[in-house]
Amino acid sequence: MTQPVTPIIMAGGSGTRLWPVSRDTMPKQFIELLGEGLSAFQATVRRVAGEGFARPIVVTNEQFRFTCAEQLARLGIAADVVLEPERRDSAAAVAVGAVMAERRTEDAVCLVLASDHVIGDEAAFLETIHQAARLAASGRIMTLGIRPDHASTAYGYVQPGRESLGADAFVLERFVEKPDAPTAERYIAEGFLWNSGNFAFPAALMLRELERYVPKVVAAARDAVDNAVLDLDFIRLDAAAFSASPTISIDYAVMEKTEHAGVLAADFGWSDIGSWDSLHEVKQKDENGNRLEGDVVALETTNSFVRSDDMLTTVLGLDRVVVVTTHDAVLVTSMDAAPNVKTLVAALKSDGRREAGEHLKIYRPWGWYQRIDIGDRFQVKHICVKPGGTLSLQRHHHRAEHWVVVHGTAEVTIDDTVKLYHENEAAYLPIGCVHRLRNPGKIDLKLIEVQVGSYTGEDDIVRIEDVYARA
Numbered sequence: 001m002t003q004p005v006t007p008i009i010m011a012g013g014s015g016t017r018l019w020p021v022s023r024d025t026m027p028k029q030f031i032e033l034l035g036e037g038l039s040a041f042q043a044t045v046r047r048v049a050g051e052g053f054a055r056p057i058v059v060t061n062e063q064f065r066f067t068c069a070e071q072l073a074r075l076g077i078a079a080d081v082v083l084e085p086e087r088r089d090s091a092a093a094v095a096v097g098a099v100m101a102e103r104r105t106e107d108a109v110c111l112v113l114a115s116d117h118v119i120g121d122e123a124a125f126l127e128t129i130h131q132a133a134r135l136a137a138s139g140r141i142m143t144l145g146i147r148p149d150h151a152s153t154a155y156g157y158v159q160p161g162r163e164s165l166g167a168d169a170f171v172l173e174r175f176v177e178k179p180d181a182p183t184a185e186r187y188i189a190e191g192f193l194w195n196s197g198n199f200a201f202p203a204a205l206m207l208r209e210l211e212r213y214v215p216k217v218v219a220a221a222r223d224a225v226d227n228a229v230l231d232l233d234f235i236r237l238d239a240a241a242f243s244a245s246p247t248i249s250i251d252y253a254v255m256e257k258t259e260h261a262g263v264l265a266a267d268f269g270w271s272d273i274g275s276w277d278s279l280h281e282v283k284q285k286d287e288n289g290n291r292l293e294g295d296v297v298a299l300e301t302t303n304s305f306v307r308s309d310d311m312l313t314t315v316l317g318l319d320r321v322v323v324v325t326t327h328d329a330v331l332v333t334s335m336d337a338a339p340n341v342k343t344l345v346a347a348l349k350s351d352g353r354r355e356a357g358e359h360l361k362i363y364r365p366w367g368w369y370q371r372i373d374i375g376d377r378f379q380v381k382h383i384c385v386k387p388g389g390t391l392s393l394q395r396h397h398h399r400a401e402h403w404v405v406v407h408g409t410a411e412v413t414i415d416d417t418v419k420l421y422h423e424n425e426a427a428y429l430p431i432g433c434v435h436r437l438r439n440p441g442k443i444d445l446k447l448i449e450v451q452v453g454s455y456t457g458e459d460d461i462v463r464i465e466d467v468y469a470r471a
Contacts, residue, residue: 007048008097011060011115016342017275020329024357029116066365085239091253095221102203120269136200145193151184156195172261220245277338280305379456385439392466399453408445411438
């Protein structure tokens with residue numbers, strides 16, 4: 001087919017099964033997990049940014065907007081970044097992408113991709129998705145079904161029907177949920193495929209099927225796009241319109257009901273890296289079957305995944321375990337229980353544990369900060385401002401701050417005074433002063449911030465002016 005395919009990339013998930021590395025404030029799709037220098041999101045975008053593809057549509061959560069923008073900028077790839085005001089599951093996101101694609105091109109063919117999957121053979125992947133797009137253009141909603149290499153209980157399955165649509169392509173018989181082990185073995189024997197969650201369709205056909213089965217979803221999507229506003233380089237969907245959409249997955253909403261579904265059997269080294277055991281499967285291991293990352297020592301240990309992002313982590317005399325150490329949390333689980341980490345995270349959230357969803361390192365459009373220590377009437381942070389980065393013009397009601405520059409040059413505004421501070425120089429910001437921090441240099445600005453006062457929470461920030469248009 002000659003019509004470029006429009007990629008719709010879903011980048012709003014939380015990835016709790018890869019906790020504590022993946023958390024709500026920085027989920028797995030934006031983290032470099034495979035040792036290739038790219039996040040899974042970046043790798044996904046890069047695969048579909050060449051010839052034969054239209055400008056990607058990235059659907060993500062508002063809190064990830066600057067992370068998306070920065071990671072796209074590093075690739076030098078332009079995309080329409082669409083901000084969901086709240087999570088409404090995949091049907092709403094697919095509907096928004098289809099509406100936008102159809103308004104670009106009347107006969108648009110779309111390719112929906114999860115942003116957190118691993119592809120081993122990119123050439124085979126591209127060949128497969130172009131074949132899926134050609135089949136879709138003939139009036140089908142094509143699911144990519146992965147040929148299983150084992151009876152996994154971590155994936156849903158699809159059953160190809162008997163009617164052929166071409167090479168390795170069939171009318172789709174049915175979807176099934178994640179099975180238990182005996183059922184998974186039976187599915188493999190009967191020729192079922194893993195449901196990859198990636199599919200291709202004509203935008204117009206998907207919208208017709210949405211209108212047929214879940215009209216409230218597509219009505220909300222159209223209204224949300226009609227009333228969307230541009231916010232810097234982002235497309236901010238109308239919150240009131242979008243919230244009217246039911247919360248439902250695209251599988252339940254359309255794929256399990258439509259008469260136009262097809263499945264294309266594929267084999268391009270796919271994994272959804274949904275849990276630590278699946279990440280262990282796709283990574284290169286040592287002679288003992290271990291994957292060791294960071295400051296790790298493992299003795300008499302086999303078939304295990306051990307990762308440290310911070311302190312020395314040691315493991316002795318264990319088999320098939322996952323041990324993950326971060327700055328503020330440690331996970332220890334058997335390999336078999338690793339897919340259930342999300343239940344642990346849910347328990348932590350119900351207990352009000354900040355570590356369940358927040359990293360110590362918090363990313364902002366200007367850089368990042370990481371808490372070093374906190375106590376009664378004080379907090380200490382490590383702050384990094386990227387070249388050209390500018391914090392908001394702001395004031396605090398309950399704390400004073402001391403900024404000590406340890407790397408680079410800081411331009412500091414305090415009320416009516418603007419001054420440059422260099423390494424080993426410090427600025428004092430009294431309570432209530434109007435202040436701003438900017439990096440005017442060519443290298444990262446790093447400083448230690450010491451907050452002193454009766455309250456040091458992030459909500460004691462009154463923004464007066466912000467180049468990133470944050471409230």
